[in-house]
Amino acid sequence: MRFIACLFAAVLVIAATPGHAVDARTYAAMNRAAVEGHILPRYDALVAATDSLEAAAKSYCAAPASRPIADLQAAFGATMDAWEDIQHVRFGPVDWFFRSQRFAFWPDPRNTIGKQMAELLSKHAAGSIDVDLLAKGSVATQGLPAMERLIFGEDAAKLKSGADAAYRCHYVEAIAVNLARIARDTRAAWREGGDKAFAAVMLDTTKPDAPYREEQEATLELFKALYLAVELAADHKLARPLGASASDARPRLAQAWRSERSLRNIQRNLLAARDLYQTGFAPAVADKALDAAIRDAFGRVLSAAAALKQPLETAVQDKAARPLAEKLAAEALALKKLLSDRLPPALDIPVGFNALDGD
């Protein structure tokens, strides 16, 4: 190889795509609308929900034998709502320090949560659980799924009486404190620090350390979040418990079967995706027929979810309800395909053929 003496050859940019149909100002406007109108309010809501959960956990654990657990379960539900409303954002501060996984480790095909919780609970002689240690330990034992196991189903009674009741309540409180910290830290990193706040650096591509070099890159990140919300619902949260047939259905593969929230989570995910689309993307979609088709697809999938009147956990094995669950899965798939096939070209977002994870 005859490399010439100069070590750095000129960088030649090859313009492999035709000129942008969408200009940088439009991308910037989309990004700002998505961040300010969709993401930030949802982290605010997550902080509020986890604060309430922390208060509810402390209140319940002050007198677990006499207080009803329903209030704590309701606060858990409100926190999971708030999380499912923003879980599709996997970039930025929630990606730091494994926050996303620590908040809600899912899916868990190896039952890591169950195994590691059993180990933690076997140490109840220790008396209390240190929140800092919990946060620095396994991602599986410190989030919503761990709390769900402690406060729903048969285990809920173990908070009230039994050898390790006090320890279990300490654990519930520690998780609640941990979740509130994660939510606050995430929101703070998005909002605080002036021009160092993630919202500011995400929207300003001119800084040398800006995470996105062009407005279009940030739009691509937002598109991935939009797509992820629908993809997880269609391919994982619905397809897995449904199986190929009623006899093949596996209700315990539903995301939150212990609290029977699996369908509700899917609804929150789809509503969140619709909000992100309408807030961030729709104003830039010039093709009004496409915009109408996407809105229609969201409408159909949400109607299908509303038509399912029983928990997903039982519907998948129920002769009468299963077709409704299948209809929901089909509508979710159709929406996913519409978003992946039509939206990137319409907005000139470069979803690379080769940029898929792991390839």
Place this chain on the structure above:
Amino acid sequence: MRWMVTEMLTRRSALSWLGVTALLPLTVHAAAGERLYLNAYGEKGGFGLAAFDGDGRIRYQLPLPQRGHSFARRADGRMAVAFSRRPGSFALVFDPVAGTAIRTIAAAEDRDFCGHGAFTADGRLLFATEVVGSTGDGVLGIYDAAADWARIGEVATHGLDPHEMRLMPDGRTLVVANGGILMRADMPRLKLNIADMDPSLVYLDARDGRLLGQVRPATELRQLSMRHIAIDRLGRVAVAMQYEGPEGDPVPLVALHDAPAGAAGLEYLPMPEAERAGMRQYCGSAAMDDSGRYLAVSSPRGNRVLVWDLDRRSMVQTGEARDVCGIAAQVRSGFLASNGLGRMFSLTTETGIGELAAHSRLQWDNHMVIAS
């Protein structure tokens, strides 16, 4: 299973093995005149593979039932295997010169192809990186070309998510990059252990699958998924990685491992911070040039190819092209590259990166491989 393989392999003549080994190195095609390249592609309505010359002129295309990924090439250039993209259900054996399909290998029960593979030096056995669908564990499936490509066994890769593998220049050692990510067949492409990854580079004895060595990134870099490899003229293994952690972490993305030295750790190749950040934490493909001294690593997310002089340990070139990923050595010097928009490029330090051909109906897939 492992014993069965051992038994079958030891029946082969060790002498014939060693005899062919001498023919192996990268120079084998230097005298062969025109070079033929392979690259899988997607197009409206389907997938396929194409063979083309050094100017990017397509010689033939073969359809594939699903999206392809990379290829294993037999040393004599008369046989090649295209692997489907993970989780892959098939591999296609074909004649890369004539452009004719020979046989389709279906993935074994509870096994998925990972998209890469390699032949033994004598061309008799084909190894393919595979995962056990129900557990995510990595294995090398072993196929016997002389027995109608029967799967005669498998050996562990000692890690999850094995991806690219190559035969080392000694003709006896296989090197495999374990991506370290837990994935399962029933949850396609979902990453299940990001906080708990364990990537590694492993060296296995091609004769019995014995583990000869394993090297891992330091604990704080365990989210560096080791995925693609190239071997330089000194037998050192270059590893191109993908970081699963936050976008802003300043992590190294390309490492060099001196395999014969074995015990040595990974040496991360230097790159200017602007270039490192520009890779977007994602390396897509790695290739050596004909001299075995210059390493090219592509990033389809960063829209660029970086080239290092491994003798000087210095980065010597950047070429930018959108969604560029496939790279392979050009005859004598420089690299050929392909991208997801159907373009082909030539990359040399003299001329920089320049477009050679445009096949606008095709989207070139991640890997370009020299066929003959």
